[in-house]
Amino acid sequence: MAFNLVSTCLVFLILFIHNSPSLVCAQPFDYPTAKLSTTWINDPSAPHSVQFGDGSTVRAILIRGTLGQRFACGFYCNGKCDSYLLAIFLVQTNSASMIVSPTVSFPQVVWSANRDHPVKINATLKLTSDGDLVLRDADGSVAWSTKTAGKSVAGLALTDTGNLVLHSKRKAVVWQSFDHPTDALVPGQTLTDGQKLISSVSKTDSRVSIYSFLVNDEGVFAYIQSNPPQNYYTNYVTTSEQSKKPSYVKFLNGSLGIYPHSWKQAPLEIFAIPPASSVQYMRLEFDGHLRVYEWKEKWKVIADLLTGFSGKCTYPLVCGKYGICSSGKCSCPGLSSSGVQYFREVQEKHPNLGCAEITPLNCSASKYQDLLELKDVDYFSSNNFTMSNIDVKTCKSACVKDCSCKAAIFRDGPDPPSRECLLLSEVFSLQVHDPKDTENKLTAYLKVQKKAIK
Numbered sequence: 001m002a003f004n005l006v007s008t009c010l011v012f013l014i015l016f017i018h019n020s021p022s023l024v025c026a027q028p029f030d031y032p033t034a035k036l037s038t039t040w041i042n043d044p045s046a047p048h049s050v051q052f053g054d055g056s057t058v059r060a061i062l063i064r065g066t067l068g069q070r071f072a073c074g075f076y077c078n079g080k081c082d083s084y085l086l087a088i089f090l091v092q093t094n095s096a097s098m099i100v101s102p103t104v105s106f107p108q109v110v111w112s113a114n115r116d117h118p119v120k121i122n123a124t125l126k127l128t129s130d131g132d133l134v135l136r137d138a139d140g141s142v143a144w145s146t147k148t149a150g151k152s153v154a155g156l157a158l159t160d161t162g163n164l165v166l167h168s169k170r171k172a173v174v175w176q177s178f179d180h181p182t183d184a185l186v187p188g189q190t191l192t193d194g195q196k197l198i199s200s201v202s203k204t205d206s207r208v209s210i211y212s213f214l215v216n217d218e219g220v221f222a223y224i225q226s227n228p229p230q231n232y233y234t235n236y237v238t239t240s241e242q243s244k245k246p247s248y249v250k251f252l253n254g255s256l257g258i259y260p261h262s263w264k265q266a267p268l269e270i271f272a273i274p275p276a277s278s279v280q281y282m283r284l285e286f287d288g289h290l291r292v293y294e295w296k297e298k299w300k301v302i303a304d305l306l307t308g309f310s311g312k313c314t315y316p317l318v319c320g321k322y323g324i325c326s327s328g329k330c331s332c333p334g335l336s337s338s339g340v341q342y343f344r345e346v347q348e349k350h351p352n353l354g355c356a357e358i359t360p361l362n363c364s365a366s367k368y369q370d371l372l373e374l375k376d377v378d379y380f381s382s383n384n385f386t387m388s389n390i391d392v393k394t395c396k397s398a399c400v401k402d403c404s405c406k407a408a409i410f411r412d413g414p415d416p417p418s419r420e421c422l423l424l425s426e427v428f429s430l431q432v433h434d435p436k437d438t439e440n441k442l443t444a445y446l447k448v449q450k451k452a453i454k
Contacts, residue, residue, distance in 0.1 A: 030063050030064055030065050030066055030070075030097045031062060031063055031097065032062050032063065032064040032065075032157055032158045032159075033062070033155060033156065033157045033158075034061075034062065034127055034155065034156040034157075035127070035155055035156075036127055036128070036129050036130075036131065036153070036154070036155065037127065037128065037129045038126070038127045038156075039124055039125070039126045039127075040061045040074075040124065040125045040126075041122060041123075041124050042059060042075045042084055042119065042120075042121055042122060042123040042124070042125075042138075043059075043121070043122065044121060046059050048060040048061065048074065048099075050091075050099050050102055051102065052102045052103070052106050052107060053102060053103040053104070053106065054078070054106040055078060055079055055081075056076065056077060056078040056079075056081075056106060056107055057076070057077050057081050058072070058074055058075065058076050058089060058091065058099070058107050059074045059075040059076075060072040060073070060074040060091070060099065061073060061074040061075075061125065062074070062156070062157075062158040062164075063091075063093065063097050063099075063158070064158045064159065064160050064162075065093070065097070065160055066093055066094070066095050066096065066097045067093060067094060067095045068092070068093065068279070069090050069091070069092055069093075069105070069278070069279040069295045070090070070091065070092075070093045070097070071088060071089070071090060071110075071158060071159075071160070071161075071162040072088070072089055072090075072091050072099070072107075072158070073086075073087070073088045073089075073158050073164055074086075074087070074089075075087075075119075075123070075125075076089055076107060076109055076112070077118075078203075078204045079204045082120065083118035083119065083120060084118055084119050084120065084121075084123065085109070085112040085113070085114055085115060085118055085206055086112065086113040086114055086119075086125060086135050086144065087109045087111060087112040087113070088109070088110055088111040088112075088158070088162055088164055088177060089107040089108055089109045089110065090107065090108040090110065090162075090279060090281065090295075091105065091107050092104075092105035104297075104298060105295075105298070105299075106299070108281060108293065108299060109184070109206075110162055110184040110185075110186050110281050110283075111162070111164070111177050111180075111181070111182050111184065112182055112206060113135060113144045113177075114135055114143045114144040115182060115200065115206040115207060115208060116207050116208055117137075117143040117144060118143075118206070119135060119136075119137040119138065119143050120137060120138045121138060122138040123135065123136060123137050123138050123143070124136050127155075127156050128149065130149040130150055130153075131148050131149055131150065131151055131152065131153025131154075131166065131174070132145055132146060132147065132148050132149035132153075133145065133146040133148065133156065133166060133175075134146075146166060146175045148166055148174055148175050151174050151175075152168045152169070152174065153166045153167070153168065153174050153175075154167060154168050154169040155167055161186060161187070161188045161189070162186045162189075163176050163177055163178045163189075164176065164177040165177075178190070179195075181195055181196070181197055182197070182198065183197050183198060183199050183200055183283055183284050183285075184197070184281055184282060184283040184284070185197070185251045185256075185281065185282050186251065186280075186281045187251050187252070187253065187276065187280055187281075188250075188251060189250070189251050190248045190249065190250045190251075191213075191214070191215055191248060191249050191250075192215070192246050192247075192248040193214075193215055193216045193217065193246035193247045193248065194246065195214070196212045196213060196214035197212065197213040197214070197284040197290075198211070198212050198284070199211035199212070199284045199285055199286050199288065200285075200286055201286060202286050203286065209286055210224050210225040211223070211224055211225075211284055211285075211286075211287075211288040211316075212225070212229075212284070213233075213284045213290060215247050215248060215249050215258065216247060217246075217247055217260065217261065218236055218237070219234065219235045219236040219237040219258070219260075219269075220233075220234075220235040220237070220249060220258055220269075221233060221234055221235070222284075222288065222290070222306060224288065224316040224317070224428065226425070226426045226428075227425060227426070230316065230381065230384050230426075230428065231381060231383050231384065232288065232306075232314060232315060232316050232380060232381045232383075233306045233314075233381075234383045235258070235269060237258055237260050237268055237269050239260045239261065239263065239268055241260060241261040241263055242261070243261040243262060244261070245261050245262035246261075246262060247259060247260045247261055247262065248262065250267070251282065252267075252270075252273075253275055253276050254272070254273055254274070254275045254276075255267070255270035255271060255272055255273055256270060256271040256273060256282070256305065257269075257270050258270065271303075271305045271308075272303075272308075273292050273302070273303050273305070274292075274294075274302050274303060276294065277294070277296075278294050278295045278296060279294065279295045280292060280293065280294045280295075280302070281293055282303075282305070287315065287317070287318075288306075288315045288316060288317070289304055289306060289307060289315070290304070290305040290306050291303065291304050291305070292304075292305065312325070312328045313325035313326070313327075313328065313380065313429070313431040313432075314380050314381055314431065315380065315429070316380050316381075316428040316429055317354070317428055317429055318330070318352070318380070318429050319331075319351070319352055319354060319429040319430075320346060320352060320353045320354015320355065320429065321354040321355065321356075321426075321427055321428055321429070322343055322354055322355040322356070322357075322427050322429075322430070322446070323351065323352070323353075323354045323355050323429050323430065324374075324377060324429075324430045324431065324432065325380070325429055325430065325431040325432070326431070326432040327432075329351075330351040330352045330354075331351060332344065332345055332351075332355035333355065333372060333374055333430075333446060334374075336370075336372055336448075337373075340450075341358065342357065342358055342359070342372055342446070342448040342449075343355040343356065343357060343358065343446075344356055344358055354429075357448070357449065359448075359449040359450075359451070359452050360449060360452075361406065361447060361448075361449050362449060362452060362453060363403040364453060365449065365451065365452060365453045366403065368449060368450045368451035368452070368453075369400070369447055369448065369449055369450065370447075370448055370450055371396055371399065371400065371408070371445040371446065371447055371448070372445065372446040372447075372448045373443060373444075373445055374430070374443065374444040374445070374446065375443050376432060376433045376435075376441070376442060376443070377430050377431070377432060377433060377442060377443065377444040378409065378411075378430065378431050378432070378433045378434075378442040378444070379409045379422060379424075379428075379430060379431070379444070380428055380429045380430065380431055382411075384422050385409075385411065385420035385421065385422045386421070386422060386423070387420060387421040387422075387423075388417050388418070388419065388420045388421075389416045389417050389419060390419055390420065390421045391419065392410045392412065392419075392443070394421070395408050395410045395421035395423075395445075396408055396410075396445055398421070398423060399423050399445065399447060400447075402423065404425045405423045405424065405425060405447065406424055406425060406426065406427050406446070406447050407423075407424040407427045407444060407445060407446045407447060408421060408422065408423055408424070408444075408445045409421070409422040409424070409442065409443075409444050409445075410422075410442070410443050410444075410445070411440050411441070411442055412440065412441040412442075412443070413439065413440050414439050414440075418439075418440065427446070430444055
C-alpha cells in the first residue's frame with residue numbers, strides 16, 4: 001500500500017471544507033491498522049501532512065478514533081523541521097478522523113522510536129513482509145527497527161490507549177511501544193522495574209538528556225546523570241510480599257500507583273493526580289519535573305508530582321551548577337572570610353543558569369586550593385549522604401585529599417550516626433538549609449582555586 005491518498009483527500013475536502021475551515025487532509029475514518037508489506041514515506045506532499053501554530057509538523061500514518069483528542073502515529077518534527085521522529089502523539093480530530101485546530105491544539109508526543117537518530121525528508125517506514133518494522137533515513141541507512149523479522153507478525157495496530165503493537169494472526173502481542181517508554185506515560189500504561197523514563201534535552205530537542213525516573217524492588221526514584229548518578233527523589237516502599245516478580249508503577253485515573261513485586265491488590269503508595277475530566281498524559285521534562293497534562297481547550301499542567309514532596313529547591317539544576325536556591329530564588333556563593341570572590345553568575349540576567357568558578361580547579365595546583373565554607377547551606381537532596389558517624393574535620397580532609405572532589409557537605413546531627421558527609425565530584429544546585437530543622441546543622445565546603453599555575 002503506497003502512502004498516497006490525494007484523490008481520496010480531495011473528495012473529502014469538498015464534502016467537509018464548508019463545515020470546518022481548519023480541516024487538514026486525512027482519510028475519511030480512523031485508520032489504526034496496517035498489513036504486512038506497507039511502506040510510508042516522509043513526504044511533504046503527503047495528504048496527512050499538517051503544520052501547527054507552534055512550528056511543529058506531523059504526517060500521520062495511523063490514527064485511532066474520531067472526534068476529540070486522539071492518538072496518532074507518524075512522522076513528527078518541531079522547530080526548523082530538518083529532522084523528524086517516528087512518534088506517537090495526541091492530536092485533535094473531527095468525526096472523520098481529520099486533524100483539526102492546528103492553531104490551538106498542538107501535537108503532544110508521548111513516545112518516539114528514534115529520539116537520538118532523527119531522520120530527514122523522504123525517510124521511509126516499512127512494515128516488511130517478514131514482520132519487521134524498519135525506519136530508514138533518506139540515504140537508506142537504518143535509523144531504528146523493532147527487530148521482529150521472522151517472529152510471526154501479521155500486522156500493525158495503534159490501540160485506543162496509545163500503544164503501538166505488532167501482533168500475530170491471533171492478535172497476540174509480538175512487540176509493543178509500551179515496553180519501550182521514552183519520557184512519557186499515558187493512562188493505563190505501566191513502568192516496570194528495568195524500564196525508565198528519560199528526559200529530553202529541551203522542548204524542541206528530543207535527544208536523551210540527564211534526568212531519569214524509575215521503579216525497582218526498593219521503591220521509586222528520580223536521578224540526575226553524573227558519576228555516580230545522584231538522586232533527587234526517593235520513595236522507599238516496604239511490603240511483606242516476597243514475590244520475585246518485578247515491581248511497577250501504573251498511571252491510574254487519579255493516581256500513579258506503585259505495585260511492589262507486582263502486587264495485585266490496591267497500590268501501596270500513590271502520587272495523587274486530579275481525576276481525569278479529559279485526556280491526560282505525564283512527562284518527565286528537561287528540568288527534571290514529572291508533570292501531568294490534561295486537555296482543557298488547550299493543554300494545561302494539572303499536577304507536578306515530585307515537587308509536592310520535595311519543593312522547588314530540591315531539583316538538581318533549579319539554580320544551575322553551584323547556584324544556591326532560597327525560596328525558589330537563585331544566587332552565587334558569597335565572599336570568603338578574607339573577602340575573595342570565587343564564583344560569578346554564568347549570565348547576570350539569568351541567575352537560574354548557575355555559577356562558574358572564576359579560577360577553575362586544577363589538580364596540578366592542589367597546594368593553592370582551599371575550602372570555601374557556606375554555613376546553613378545544604379545540597380539539593382538529602383538522600384545522597386554516603387558516610388555516617390564522621391566528624392567535620394575528617395569529612396573536609398577526605399575532600400582535600402581527593403583530586404576529583406569538588407565539594408563536601410556535612411550534616412551535624414544530634415548523635416554520631418546522624419553526622420554525615422557527602423563528597424561531590426560534580427556540584428549541582430545547593431539550597432539554604434530549612435530553618436525548621438533545628439536538630440541538624442548543614443554546612444557546604446566548596447573546593448576553590450586560590451591561585452592558578454601559569
